[in-house]
Amino acid sequence: MLHSYTARVTSSAKLSHTAAMILQAIHAGHVYGFSVMETTGLPSGTVYPALRRLERDGLIGSQWESQRIADADQRPARKYYRITPAGKITLQASRMRYPLLARLFPVSAGGKA
Amino acid sequence: MTSRTFHAAILRNAAVLVPAPRRADWLAEWNAELCYIDRDATAFCLGSFRDALWLRCHTPGAIRRMFSMDSPLRCVLFLVSLVALTLSLIFPFRDLWRPLWSPPGAEQFALAILQMYLVALLVLAALWPPSLGDYPADPSGPSVKIRLRRWIFLAAKFVLLTPIPIFLSVALLPVFPGAPSILMFVWIFGFRWVLADQRRRCPVCLHFLSNPVTIGSPSQSVLGRYGTELACPHGHGVLYVPGAPTTWSSRQRWQYLSS
Numbered sequence: 322m323l324h325s326y327t328a329r330v331t332s333s334a335k336l337s338h339t340a341a342m343i344l345q346a347i348h349a350g351h352v353y354g355f356s357v358m359e360t361t362g363l364p365s366g367t368v369y370p371a372l373r374r375l376e377r378d379g380l381i382g383s384q385w386e387s388q389r390i391a392d393a394d395q396r397p398a399r400k401y402y403r404i405t406p407a408g409k410i411t412l413q414a415s416r417m418r419y420p421l422l423a424r425l426f427p428v429s430a431g432g433k434a
Numbered sequence: 435m436t437s438r439t440f441h442a443a444i445l446r447n448a449a450v451l452v453p454a455p456r457r458a459d460w461l462a463e464w465n466a467e468l469c470y471i472d473r474d475a476t477a478f479c480l481g482s483f484r485d486a487l488w489l490r491c492h493t494p495g496a497i498r499r500m501f502s503m504d505s506p507l508r509c510v511l512f513l514v515s516l517v518a519l520t521l522s523l524i525f526p527f528r529d530l531w532r533p534l535w536s537p538p539g540a541e542q543f544a545l546a547i548l549q550m551y552l553v554a555l556l557v558l559a560a561l562w563p564p565s566l567g568d569y570p571a572d573p574s575g576p577s578v579k580i581r582l583r584r585w586i587f588l589a590a591k592f593v594l595l596t597p598i599p600i601f602l603s604v605a606l607l608p609v610f611p612g613a614p615s616i617l618m619f620v621w622i623f624g625f626r627w628v629l630a631d632q633r634r635r636c637p638v639c640l641h642f643l644s645n646p647v648t649i650g651s652p653s654q655s656v657l658g659r660y661g662t663e664l665a666c667p668h669g670h671g672v673l674y675v676p677g678a679p680t681t682w683s684s685r686q687r688w689q690y691l692s693s
């Protein structure tokens with residue numbers, strides 16, 4: 322318990338501005354890799370490795386959308402990301418470090434946050 | 435080639451870097467996202483290499499597996515890529531090295547190289563006997579074709595290793611004029627590696643032997659068997675490597691499991 326708390330605090334303390342931006346974007350409801358790219362203006366070569374890192378650190382989780390929904394829209398199924406409770410704690414700490422973060426991508430009413 | 439095929443090809447190439455267990459999932463995600471890109475799709479796809487590399491670097495053991503030379507094909511490919519890499523170092527400056535390739539400089543250069551090559555082989559034979567061990571002919575053992583493949587593999591390693599130090603020393607000439615003089619030492623250690631690599635492999639499938647087991651103890655080295663036994667992971671046989679050379683058993687000995 323203490324170990325996971327320490328890990329989270331350490332991880333939040335080390336979250337770069339880019340990673341914090343991506344975490345905030347996901348929190349704001351931009352749940353697909355490409356929509357995170359569009360929102361943050363970051364290239365794919367930055368966004369995707371950052372998503373892997375955030376997922377490895379347990380700050381976000383990922384899931385494939387239902388094949389039925391994708392089939393109905395006649396497109397391939399997409400993988401979407403969601404922020405975890407640990408991610409929310411880390412984001413909170415990051416907002417103190419980067420005060421403009423929340424204003425960059427405010428959480429929309431229909432967002433998944 | 436349509437742009438869609440081109441972009442899918444980029445993603446497939448990047449996928450090679452992704453550790454195998456995650457590859458299908460990774461490729462599906464990138465392909466799905468590609469459907470939503472309406473501009474700069476090439477830049478988007480090129481970013482996949484960085485993502486793939488990140489996964490490769492952060493998956494425990496993935497780097498080691500990528501560069502593992504367990505399979506003979508991987509070993510040969512590794513040497514081929516080293517040849518290509520060292521050749522690519524000198525190719526852009528081929529005009530600079532023209533005196534080395536055209537007479538009379540070429541003859542002197544070739545002669546000096548040949549001398550060093552022969553000395554390297556002699557030193558190797560004197561310092562480390564090039565014996566590969568005892569691999570008894572076994573009627574129930576592998577066919578001549580399989581045994582021949584082992585020798586072709588050894589020869590291929592020697593042939594591929596030969597030009598690497600030459601290209602490297604030529605490439606280093608501008609910054610290190612004495613580079614050709616170390617050629618001999620690179621060959622000696624390179625060929626020693628070739629022999630050691632061959633000894634560590636199964637003579638049938640040419641994969642690395644594994645599961646080393648120590649048998650006996652140093653005090654038994656005179657009367658009993660003391661050494662290490664390694665087995666082929668595919669069950670072709672067992673290799674006995676003596677721990678301390680004795681008059682009757684100083685060489686490693688292979689035993690086919692079928693015999």
Ligand SMILES: [Zn+2]
Pocket residue numbers: 636637638639640641666667668669670671
């Ligand atoms: Zn074998």
